[in-house]
Amino acid sequence: MSLWTMALRLPRLIASTVRLARRADPGALRTVAVAEITHGVSQAIGLVAVNDVLAAVLAAGPTGGRLHDALPSLLIVAVTAVVGALATSASTSGTGRLEPKVERVATEMYLERVIHVELAAIEDEEFHRLLDSAQYGASSARRMIKYCTAVVGALVAFAAAAGVLTVLHPVLLPLLALTTLPRSWAALRNARARYASFQRWVQHSRAGRLLSNLLIRPEPAPEVRVHGVGPFLLRHYRSMSESAEAEQTRLARDAARTRLIAAALTGAAALGTYAALGCLLLTGVMRLSVAGTAVLATRSGSASLATLILQVNNLYEEACYVQDLERLCREAGERAIPSGGSPVPEDPREIRFENVSFTYPGSDATARPALDDVSLSIPGGKVVALVGENGSGKSTLVKLLAGLYRPDRGHIRWDGQDADGLDRAEMFSRFAMVSQDFQRWPFTCRMNVAIGRTEVPVGEERLAKAARYAGADDMIAGLPRGWDTLLARGYQGGHQLSGGQWQRLGIARARYREGRVLIVDEPTSALDARAELQVFEQIRRLADQGQTVLLITHRLASVRQADVIHVLEGGRLRESGTFEELMRHSPAGIFRDLYRLQRDQFAEDDPAVPGARRSPDPAETVSL
Numbered sequence: 372m373s374l375w376t377m378a379l380r381l382p383r384l385i386a387s388t389v390r391l392a393r394r395a396d397p398g399a400l401r402t403v404a405v406a407e408i409t410h411g412v413s414q415a416i417g418l419v420a421v422n423d424v425l426a427a428v429l430a431a432g433p434t435g436g437r438l439h440d441a442l443p444s445l446l447i448v449a450v451t452a453v454v455g456a457l458a459t460s461a462s463t464s465g466t467g468r469l470e471p472k473v474e475r476v477a478t479e480m481y482l483e484r485v486i487h488v489e490l491a492a493i494e495d496e497e498f499h500r501l502l503d504s505a506q507y508g509a510s511s512a513r514r515m516i517k518y519c520t521a522v523v524g525a526l527v528a529f530a531a532a533a534g535v536l537t538v539l540h541p542v543l544l545p546l547l548a549l550t551t552l553p554r555s556w557a558a559l560r561n562a563r564a565r566y567a568s569f570q571r572w573v574q575h576s577r578a579g580r581l582l583s584n585l586l587i588r589p590e591p592a593p594e595v596r597v598h599g600v601g602p603f604l605l606r607h608y609r610s611m612s613e614s615a616e617a618e619q620t621r622l623a624r625d626a627a628r629t630r631l632i633a634a635a636l637t638g639a640a641a642l643g644t645y646a647a648l649g650c651l652l653l654t655g656v657m658r659l660s661v662a663g664t665a666v667l668a669t670r671s672g673s674a675s676l677a678t679l680i681l682q683v684n685n686l687y688e689e690a691c692y693v694q695d696l697e698r699l700c701r702e703a704g705e706r707a708i709p710s711g712g713s714p715v716p717e718d719p720r721e722i723r724f725e726n727v728s729f730t731y732p733g734s735d736a737t738a739r740p741a742l743d744d745v746s747l748s749i750p751g752g753k754v755v756a757l758v759g760e761n762g763s764g765k766s767t768l769v770k771l772l773a774g775l776y777r778p779d780r781g782h783i784r785w786d787g788q789d790a791d792g793l794d795r796a797e798m799f800s801r802f803a804m805v806s807q808d809f810q811r812w813p814f815t816c817r818m819n820v821a822i823g824r825t826e827v828p829v830g831e832e833r834l835a836k837a838a839r840y841a842g843a844d845d846m847i848a849g850l851p852r853g854w855d856t857l858l859a860r861g862y863q864g865g866h867q868l869s870g871g872q873w874q875r876l877g878i879a880r881a882r883y884r885e886g887r888v889l890i891v892d893e894p895t896s897a898l899d900a901r902a903e904l905q906v907f908e909q910i911r912r913l914a915d916q917g918q919t920v921l922l923i924t925h926r927l928a929s930v931r932q933a934d935v936i937h938v939l940e941g942g943r944l945r946e947s948g949t950f951e952e953l954m955r956h957s958p959a960g961i962f963r964d965l966y967r968l969q970r971d972q973f974a975e976d977d978p979a980v981p982g983a984r985r986s987p988d989p990a991e992t993v994s995l
């Protein structure tokens with residue numbers, strides 16, 4: 372960006388900072404504005420008074436009389452200095468109040484929008500890069516307040532010096548501008564280089580932080596120690612840091628070269644200015660007292676202009692990140708989950724997938740779709756099981772069902788109504804979900820369950836019911852502070868649960884939510900045999916009470932009770948039916964093969980087990 376373009380953009384930059392500041396604390400903003408203007412005006416009056424002092428002191432006559440004449444102006448110089456100091460102090464205090472508030476407002480501004488974007492946006496690499504840059508933008512907004520204040524102050528001070536100089540002699544102002552041009556060019560060039568480098572290295576920095584975090588976080592700590600991963604990660608961290616350092620060194624070298632050129636040019640321009648002043652003096656165009664004031668005004672003006680350029684440059688650099696923040700807010704708005712739509716059936720009789728295909732955004736063009744032309748029915752109030760090998764598309768299907776993604780082709784219909792036209796927020800509220808990688812919130816036990824439905828006040832009765840349902844009641848009673856135990860290791864009073872205990876809490880949370888459709892993705896992978904049995908019984912009971920349950924599991928014996936089983940393979944629906952139907956009649960026999968594989972692992976007729984005896988599966992004997 373050229374100096375000119377930057378000057379043109381300056382008002383817009385200041386305006387956007389002022390808008391943020393007004394939202395954060397209008398009172399503090401007023402204090403800063405008044406203080407900065409007062410400071411500038413007092414400086415201008417001070418300069419004019421200095422001129423009068425010099426004129427009086429350098430006039431003809433006895434020294435006592437000249438000093439006496441200079442006294443009123445000297446008094447004005449003193450008063451303006453005191454007023455200037457008071458104004459600076461008021462401005463510092465106001466800025467200190469404003470800065471943290473502006474950062475908070477800016478942070479909230481993007482967080483508010485980000486929580487409403489589609490899941491696909493959160494997983495999009497480009498959007499993430501913008502998110503990284505925008506996070507930096509919130510602290511930039513905070514710094515912009517300081518720079519903006521400095522810019523306004525320097526502007527007023529420069530205007531004062533420029534006004535005085537113009538009055539003294541019109542040639543002095545362009546000369547003043549000439550001396551500051553090289554420094555402005557250097558500052559701009561360096562800022563541009565720094566921003567471009569930040570953009571190129573933003574993901575690299577994030578990856579570096581990720582590595583260092585892996586070394587200190589409790590979750591990977593056991594593997595880091597037992598597998599000796601620490602030195603390996605550290606080596607990579609060092610090599611990443613070294614390449615980042617090389618970039619910093621390159622930037623510093625480049626900046627030093629630019630500054631050196633600028634310093635040489637500034638020196639030449641200053642020489643020219645003083646030569647011009649000398650000429651004016653020698654030719655008698657300017658009196659000595661005026662030349663003295665001109666030197667002072669030139670110094671003050673050049674200092675203000677240098678500050679102005681430096682701060683505008685800082686402002687511009689920070690504004691680049693704030694612009695990213697604004698861009699993120701715009702994009703988040705465009706990629707937001709649409710609000711409104713038709714009402715979602717309270718208790719759907721059927722949710723149907725009709726020829727649904729879906730490929731994850733950003734996937735390889737040649738990659739097969741995660742779901743390919745899937746048509747199936749999820750009858751209300753029934754237990755529907757989804758089975759299939761790893762990567763067959765089960766989790767993808769439930770994410771589409773819950774409205775987290777939209778199909779690329781085909782339709783999902785709720786009692787005949789296309790899900791695309793339904794109110795998404797309402798749709799989410801119909802679901803309760805325990806996903807494979809459900810969140811282990813670093814909050815208290817109570818919050819970990821109650822977070823399932825934050826829009827209602829926490830109900831003790833409801834909590835107890837959910838805990839009983841998930842078989843988590845005894846476990847919670849045994850915690851050091853019961854429901855109030857903090858489940859965040861590494862914090863005072865923090866407690867760590869086992870994998871199975873966490874899973875029970877996850878199930879309790881889904882139960883607490885009381886959604887009409889319960890999605891349970893591998894709900895028992897970490898549970899002991901007794902707890903697993905209990906959970907499946909509870910799931911069955913829920914359906915008996917009219918709730919729809921969608922169950923994903925690899926434990927095929929546990930889907931015997933399901934009303935319908937859908938079998939997926941490679942993103943396609945391969946067979947559907949009850950357990951008996953799939954075991955007896957299905958020509959594809961995928962479920963049957965998977966089931967046998969699992970059953971054989973238990974080897975009921977294992978000769979090593981005394982008294983072991985193979986008991987034929989009644990469903991299987993028919994098909995065999």
Ligand SMILES: Nc1ncnc2c1ncn2[C@@H]1O[C@H](COP(=O)(O)OP(=O)(O)OP(=O)(O)O)[C@@H](O)[C@H]1O
Pocket residue numbers: 494731734741759760761762763764765766767768
């Ligand atoms: N967020 C994602 N982005 C891109 N591809 C994904 C994403 N999630 C899953 N996939 C891909 O989609 C396909 C189906 O994955 P999905 O998680 O639905 O399988 P699954 O049947 O649930 O597997 P598992 O039994 O291992 O949980 C896989 O090829 C997987 O690599």
